[in-house]
Amino acid sequence: MSCDKTCEQHNGRRTFCRACIGAMTAASAAMVAYPVASFVTSQPSRIGEGKPLEIPLDQLVQGQARYEAYRGLQVIILATADGPHVFSASCPHLGCAVNWVSSDAQFHCPCHGAVFGSDGGVVSGPVNEPLKPIPFEVKDGKIIISV
Amino acid sequence: MRIVKTIFGWFDRRYNLTPLIEKNVTKKRVPKTLGWAACFGGLSLLIFLVQVFTGVLLLMYYKPDPANAWDSVTFIKSNVSMGWLVQRIHTVSANLMIVMVLMHMARIAYYKVYRSPRELHWVSGVVLLMLTLILAFTGYLLPWTQLSYWGAKVGTEIPSAIPVIGEDIVRWVRRGEAISGETLGFFFALHIWIIPATISAFMAMHFAMIRRTGISRPL
Structure with missing residues (x-):
């Protein structure tokens, strides 16, 4: 054509x-x-890499809990007479964030009333696991969480 | 372009695809009077396919147990590359799917398309609406947030209004007395397999019936 x-x-x-x-x-x-x-x-293995969380020990007040965000988790740094403890703030029951009640020296969960002692152990409530401890180290007067 | 033609030609010579495609897609005749409102059914299907696709992607990182569910969704949103996009498409499309299904039903009701011989189109459509709502409701619990927890609590309480068997239904749906990890696992199974499989079967019926009777012509 x-x-x-x-x-x-x-x-x-x-x-x-x-x-x-x-x-x-x-x-x-x-x-x-x-x-x-x-x-x-x-790649999940690369995720979660990041700066470690560093808290100077002299900023902690004995008997008080300090809440920090760390890699998508809320962590509690609790200064007690026998040294600092670090826990995940998430209640092992259903994941609500627990509150530190300094007058009772206990953690109270606002959702279903679980109560944890200052060592994270279960005191009462609908839960059978303690608060998840977060490993940490103390170095140069600082708490370092890097896991 | 040429390479596509060559590859398609290879299959076409063996399976004679052209008449099939012409009959069902390119030369398929539809009533001239159909307007844009006739698209909602097809859009519902399109969004369902988007949901299946993004849902499968989310499954790669989601963990269905109370200790990890919230963390894994947060992980998807903030750590996985493009995870925020996939997660949000899945959430927004869930709402859009319900909107599309309702618009589709509104058009069918308005034009009285449900009349004989298309009564079962409507019945299967109502089943599809129910399944879509269950899909949305079960998916709402999976991120394990405060909103989803209380949403599931209120939602699963509804059957308790049924006399005699109501409380048993609530216990069965919750897999126990309260919303717990058991509920999460059950809703997860419903959300990713049981309901999508059922909805696909009903969709197949729905489409086969429409093919059989043809698209309704406005009077």
């Missing part, structure tokens, strides 16, 4: 539109593929 000038123009337009649609399709596919690929290849 012979192709006159109009036909050539028409073909040029068609090619251009096809290229545009192709480019848009490719761009859309990339917009889906990139997040999915990066989500799937995210």
Whole structure:
């Protein structure tokens, strides 16, 4: 079939539109593929690396609990007569954050009334596990949590 | 483009796909009077597929037990690359899916499409609505936040209004007296397998019935 000038123009337009649609399709596919690929290849072992939490010992008040955020966890640093304790603030029952009640020297969970002693052990309530202790070390007058 | 044609041609020569595609997609005839409101059913399906896809992605990092559920969702949102996006698409689309299903039903009701011979389309559609709501409700508990905990508590209390067997139903749904790790595990199983499988079966029926009777033509 012979192709006159109009036909050539028409073909040029068609090619251009096809290229545009192709480019848009490719761009859309990339917009889906990139997040999915990066989500799937995210390496859990590398996650959680970060700066250790350092609290100078002289900032702690005996009998008081200090709440700190550490790698997505809320941790409690409790200064007692026999040294500092570090716990996860999450109640082992259903995960609510426990409150330190200094007048009773106990942790109270606001959700279902679990009570923990200053060593994290269960005193009463609907729970049979103690508060999760967080390992730490004391160095140069600082508490360092790096696990 | 040429490579796509070559690959498609290879399959087409063996399985004769072109007539199938023309009949069902490219040359399928639909009533001329259909407007944009006819899209809501298809959009519901599209969002369901998005939910399946993002849900499978979330499963790679989610941990369904009370000690880890909240932490793992926080982990997805803040530590996994693009996790915030996947998690949010899954949450927002859950709401959108319900909106689309309701809009679809509103159109069907308004145009009286549910009349003979399409009564069972409507019945299977109502089942699909229920399943969609259960899917949303069970998914709501999984992040194990205060909102989801109390949401599940209030939601599972509803059957207690049923006389005689109400309390037993509540206990059965909660897998015990209160919302606990058992409830979480049960809701997880419902949310990722049981309800999606059931909803897929009902969708297949729903679509097969529509294919059989054809799309309703406005009078």
